[in-house]
Amino acid sequence: MPIWNKQKECMPRADLKRFQLSGLQHLLQYIYKKVPFYKKLMSRNGSKPEAVEKLADLQHLPFTRKDDLRQNYPFNMLAVPADKLNRIHASSGTTGKPTIVGYTATDLNNWRELTARIAAAAGVTGSDTAQVAFGYGLFTGGLGMHAGLEALGAAVIPASGGNSVRQLTLMQDLQTTALVCTPSYALHLIDLIKENNLDPAADLKLKYGLFGAEPWTDQMRRYIETELNISATDNYGLSEVIGPGVCGECYVKKGMHINEDNFIVEIIDPATGKPLPSGRQGEVVITTLAKQALPLLRYRTGDISALDETTCSCGRTTARLQKILYRCDDMLIIKGVNIYPSQIEEILLSMPGLLPHYLIEASRREHTDRLTITVELKPKKSSALNNSSLAALKKQLSAQILSITGIKAELKIADTGTLQRSAGKARHIIDHRNLNQI
Ligand code: ADP
Ligand code: ZN
Numbered sequence: 001m002p003i004w005n006k007q008k009e010c011m012p013r014a015d016l017k018r019f020q021l022s023g024l025q026h027l028l029q030y031i032y033k034k035v036p037f038y039k040k041l042m043s044r045n046g047s048k049p050e051a052v053e054k055l056a057d058l059q060h061l062p063f064t065r066k067d068d069l070r071q072n073y074p075f076n077m078l079a080v081p082a083d084k085l086n087r088i089h090a091s092s093g094t095t096g097k098p099t100i101v102g103y104t105a106t107d108l109n110n111w112r113e114l115t116a117r118i119a120a121a122a123g124v125t126g127s128d129t130a131q132v133a134f135g136y137g138l139f140t141g142g143l144g145m146h147a148g149l150e151a152l153g154a155a156v157i158p159a160s161g162g163n164s165v166r167q168l169t170l171m172q173d174l175q176t177t178a179l180v181c182t183p184s185y186a187l188h189l190i191d192l193i194k195e196n197n198l199d200p201a202a203d204l205k206l207k208y209g210l211f212g213a214e215p216w217t218d219q220m221r222r223y224i225e226t227e228l229n230i231s232a233t234d235n236y237g238l239s240e241v242i243g244p245g246v247c248g249e250c251y252v253k254k255g256m257h258i259n260e261d262n263f264i265v266e267i268i269d270p271a272t273g274k275p276l277p278s279g280r281q282g283e284v285v286i287t288t289l290a291k292q293a294l295p296l297l298r299y300r301t302g303d304i305s306a307l308d309e310t311t312c313s314c315g316r317t318t319a320r321l322q323k324i325l326y327r328c329d330d331m332l333i334i335k336g337v338n339i340y341p342s343q344i345e346e347i348l349l350s351m352p353g354l355l356p357h358y359l360i361e362a363s364r365r366e367h368t369d370r371l372t373i374t375v376e377l378k379p380k381k382s383s384a385l386n387n388s389s390l391a392a393l394k395k396q397l398s399a400q401i402l403s404i405t406g407i408k409a410e411l412k413i414a415d416t417g418t419l420q421r422s423a424g425k426a427r428h429i430i431d432h433r434n435l436n437q438i
Contacts, residue, residue, distance in 0.1 A: 001251055001314070004120035004152070005113065008261045009316045013309075016317065020264055021055050023289030028052055028061075031295050034079035037072055038297060058264065058287065059275045063298045066099060069240060074100040080293050090138040091239040092213075094425060095302075095329045098138070101239045102293040108147070110290055114245030114259050115148025121250040121257060121316070122210045122233040124178050126153025129205075131170060133181035133189075134213070135161040135424055140243025141213050145180050148245065154178065161185065161423040164192050171204055178208040183216035183224060183232075184426035187356055190227045191421070194379065200229040212236055212244060214425040215324045217342045219349035220356050221253075234323055238301055240294070241286050247321050255308045255320025262290045265321060266298070267307050270328065281306045281325065302328040330429055332362045334369045334407050341428040347400045348375050353385075353393065357419045363432040373401070374412040376419060 003009050011019070028049035031038035042049070045062040052058065068077065075082050086105040090098040103111065124130060130149045134141030142160060149156045157174060159167055161181070167189060170176065179186065186209060193200060200206060209224060209232040216234070225232045235248030236256055246263055247256035258265050263286050267276045270283040284301045288294075304327070308320040326340035333339075341360060348354050355376040363370045375397075377385065385393070394411045401409045420427075 001123055002120055002125065003315060004117040006315075008259075009117060009257065009318060011261070011317055013317055016260055017055060019261055020289065021052075023261075024055065024058060024264065024287065025049075025052055027287065027289055027295055027297065031079060031297060035077060035295070037068065037077055041297075055264070058266070058298070061298055063273065063285065063300050064296050065300050066095070066240070066302070069099040070097050073097070075102070078102055078293055079295055080104055085293060087143075088138075089140045089143075089239055089243065092139055092425060095327075099240055101140070101243075104292040107242075107292050107294075110262070111144060111242055111245055112147040112151050114242065114262060115145050116151040117148070117259060118235045118245055118248030119145070119148050119152055119154070119178075119210060121248050121314075122178075122235070123208050123231060123251060124149065124152055124154055124210070128152075128177040128208070129155045129157065129174055130178040130180055130210075131157040131159050131167070131174075131176040133159050133161055133167055133179065133185055133423075139424070140237070140239045141182075144237070144243035144245060145210065149178075149180070164188060164423075168192055168196065168198075171206070172198075175205040177205050178210060179206055179228070179230070180210045182213045182422070182424055182426070183211040183220055184214060184422045185424065186211060186224050186228065186232075187220075188421040188423065190224070191417070193227075200227070204229075206230045209233070210235060210248075212248075215326055215330075215342050217345045217349065218323065219346050223349060223356055236303075236321060236324060238303075240299060241288060241296060241301075242291065246286065250312065250314040250316060252312055252314050254312070255322050257312070257314075257316045257318045257320055260318045263288060265307065265319070267305070268300075270304075278307050278309045278319075283328070284321065284324075304328065332360065332371070332429060332431060334362055334371045337406050339371065339405055339407065343405060344373060344401070345428075347397070347404060348373075351393070351397060351400070353378055354397075355416065357421075358428060359419055359430065360428055361430045361432060369433070371407050371409040372412065373409050374414055374419065376414050376416050379416045 032049040085102040087103040136142035212235040233249040237244040237246040247258040266285040267282040276282040358375040361372040
């Protein structure tokens with residue numbers, strides 16, 4: 001499969017590291033001079049821009065947090081005057097007030113290059129017809145992927161999110177070969193395809209699914225691949241850092257190749273802030289090397305994953321970020337035990353008969369934390385299961401959840417279509433304990 005930019009994606013690692021070091025040195029000079037926030041932050045930390053002589057020196061530099069962007073809302077973290085901006089986006093606001101992000105014309109050109117690499121790694125070529133069902137607008141997913149796919153030469157359908165019946169019509173009439181959206185929305189479209197008695201292998205021309213913007217498991221991947229008869233790849237990004245285009249999977253599907261000529265990715269221990277060795281799980285921290293408008297030093301993403309620096313058989317030399325295990329904000333602490341959605345998703349999808357639609361709820365009754373999980377049955381099973389087989393399924397599921405998490409959960413098995421569907425990022429968690437406190 002073609003590699004979009006062999007020179008950058010297949011650089012010998014020693015050259016790449018040298019390239020990153022000079023990028024980092026340039027970044028430090030740039031932000032020290034152009035962003036008062038960074039001048040203050042670095043001075044407080046006692047770090048001088050010229051003091052970085054090797055990549056490892058990065059670990060002594062201060063972090064940037066989402067709160068810094070919120071406190072400097074909207075434009076105080078920019079390294080260029082606001083009138084030099086060419087585009088403005090915002091984060092989705094999943095965890096609070098959305099952050100505003102700006103791009104210069106050069107940033108937009110670069111962003112297009114990076115999303116083109118991601119799309120090419122997923123298998124898309126100029127002959128494909130790509131339906132972008134991410135929301136267009138302030139969310140970076142839609143316009144971000146759109147530009148890269150267009151650069152590849154694909155015929156891009158800017159369908160945007162929602163209006164699922166029309167999505168399906170477009171997919172059929174325009175013979176869409178690549179679907180670009182959140183994995184949750186792909187599930188929603190699968191529901192609709194089933195409701196309409198369509199057979200993806202015969203009635204659709206889909207070959208690729210490029211999914212991102214939220215965590216999803218390999219079990220979910222297999223489900224979507226089977227149901228849509230496609231190859232599904234994961235790609236990760238976040239608005240503050242650029243949007244989609246940070247990293248994406250190749251056909252090997254063993255981690256997302258990072259555009260390391262543009263980003264330095266570190267994995268740190270979220271509690272101590274200390275860097276962790278390759279392969280260990282921790283918080284993803286990203287430093288941008290080429291952004292003009294909103295350069296970021298050691299941005300703490302709050303996402304948990306691990307790095308793989310082994311060679312990939314696709315030919316790219318870039319390190320791979322493993323699937324995001326969870327975002328810190330999505331972790332529930334139940335009776336002192338950490339629970340996160342992908343743990344539950346893996347268990348649910350290992351059981352035949354269940355759908356990947358689920359909701360995890362935490363509550364507190366009589367000073368005791370409780371965990372309730374609602375999951376949907378596959379359509380045929382809903383009617384076929386009698387009370388005793390339903391009880392047996394619940395028992396089996398309970399035992400699995402207890403053995404993996406150590407927590408006894410209350411299970412609710414619901415009929416297909418009971419839980420709310422999402423055109424964007426799904427909400428898998430409700431913590432009633434926090435809601436009660438408000
Ligand atoms: P928000 O942080 O408000 O959701 P964004 O739209 O910028 O705003 O989303 C970025 C976040 O989405 C990331 O920090 C991460 O938590 C999540 N995300 C994006 N892509 C993926 C992915 N492929 N896998 C898991 N999580 C992802
Ligand atoms: Zn690869």
